[in-house]
Amino acid sequence: MKVKRWSALGVRISELARQAGTTPRALRYYEEQGLLRPARLASGYRHYEPQAVGTVRHIQLLLSAGLNTTAIAEILPCIPDDVTVLAPTCPELLDALAVERNRITTSIDRLAAARAVLDRLIQAGSGARDQP
DNA sequence: CTTCTGACA
DNA sequence: TGTCAGTA
Numbered sequence: 704m705k706v707k708r709w710s711a712l713g714v715r716i717s718e719l720a721r722q723a724g725t726t727p728r729a730l731r732y733y734e735e736q737g738l739l740r741p742a743r744l745a746s747g748y749r750h751y752e753p754q755a756v757g758t759v760r761h762i763q764l765l766l767s768a769g770l771n772t773t774a775i776a777e778i779l780p781c782i783p784d785d786v787t788v789l790a791p792t793c794p795e796l797l798d799a800l801a802v803e804r805n806r807i808t809t810s811i812d813r814l815a816a817a818r819a820v821l822d823r824l825i826q827a828g829s830g831a832r833d834q835p
Numbered sequence: 836c837t838t839c840t841g842a843c844a
Numbered sequence: 845t846g847t848c849a850g851t852a
Contacts (some may be wrong), residue, residue: 716838727838728845744841747852 719751723759736772738762754784765785769807
């Protein structure tokens with residue numbers, strides 16, 4: 704069996720990006736934000752462990768949930784490397800998540816208010832459109 | 836050829 | 845986030 708025994712436990716940035724469905728640019732950004740801490744090869748290239756794929760997916764999920772990188776940096780360490788589905792590990796995590804939930808609720812309220820303004824504008828102008 | 840850092844839009 | 849430059 705001719706396996707690539709030298710990198711059997713890790714991949715370089717392009718590979719991880721491919722496996723996680725993202726770009727090398729994003730992975731470097733995550734690291735800059737303290738979300739990833741890849742090892743470095745003698746060449747200076749970043750070296751990611753196999754479980755990094757899961758970590759990146761967690762990051763993307765949290766990002767899509769509206770959390771900023773700072774919040775994710777605090778939450779990530781509460782998630783086991785091998786976990787498949789996101790599940791609370793630390794009790795403090797629940798409080799942090801509640802804070803984020805409130806942040807999202809506030810955003811929704813602001814957007815709803817903005818939509819209400821547009822609704823009024825649209826209704827006020829609907830008559831002028833028929834008889835220009 | 837791939838990646839790295841820094842930088843610009 | 846994409847992309848370019850100049851390297852290693």
